[in-house]
Amino acid sequence: MHRLAVQRAYDSMHEDTRSAFMDLSSSCDGIGRGKTPRGIYDTNAFRLGDADRTGGLFLTIARMNHSCRPNVNHYWSSSLQMTLVFASRDIAAGEELRTTYGPSEWLNTKGRREFLCERFAFDCNCEMCVEGNDLGGDKRMEAIRSLQEAIALSSSLVVDGGALSSKWGGDSTVAALESVERCLALMNEQGIDGGAFTKSIYHRGYAICDAAGDDAGARSYLVSELRAVRDSEGVYSPNAMEIERVLNRGVCQAG
Secondary structure (H helix, E strand, O other), X not given: OOHHHHHHHHHOOOHHHHHHHHOOOOOOOOOOOOOOHHHHHHHHOEXXXXXXXXXXXXXXXXXXXXXXXXXXXXXXXXXXXEEEEEEOOOOXXXXXOEEOOOOOOOOOHHHHHHHHHHHHOOOOOOHHHXXXXXXXXXXXXXXXXXXXXXXXXXXXXXXXXXXXXXXXXXXXXXXXXXXXXXXXXXXXXXXXXXXXXXXXXXXXXXXXXXXXXXXXXHHHHHHXXXXXXXXXXXXXXXXXXXXXXXXXXXXXXXX
């Protein structure tokens, strides 16, 4: 959002709302400088939808702290014009709700901490970063990243005679699905297996099975994707409704 647009929105706020807004942190105004509405907005705003370059700032959600192993995720509902918050796992009574500010499923501890320090000006000491590689976390994260890249490649390959053809040689469908299952298992071990993280992996599994003409496998992955989407976006989200339509009319060649 343009600086002048942010300033106009700020000027139109009720006095109490302006006060709550200015209480938010800013990592974008520079050390030693006073906070500005634009700096606060750039630090705390959420993108409104995957393809939308506009953003919105929500006073309650903006106060959520970060964890690389979050227990909630947020999702912009264009139909409701609201950002919704969903539990990523079971949450104990009194447990702090933590979202994620960065690409937790892609980076090792060093990479995550560098990103968060540069973008949000804090040193991350969440549970996953404190663990580091003591429990093999960094090795798992590197394996997850490698597997996600391989899965993305395999699900975009050309279909040839009902089997995925690739430079790997032979029928790569089995190898691709093994990568999907291995990635999901590692994400579970790492504690980043909420629907917001896994839905894209399930979709890749569906696409691979669909390309190979494996109706049973495609349906199984699509059902898992639907569960993940409902958990992270809501039962009546457009993505959930579309997956239901695909399941109801038959899976193969529907995607």
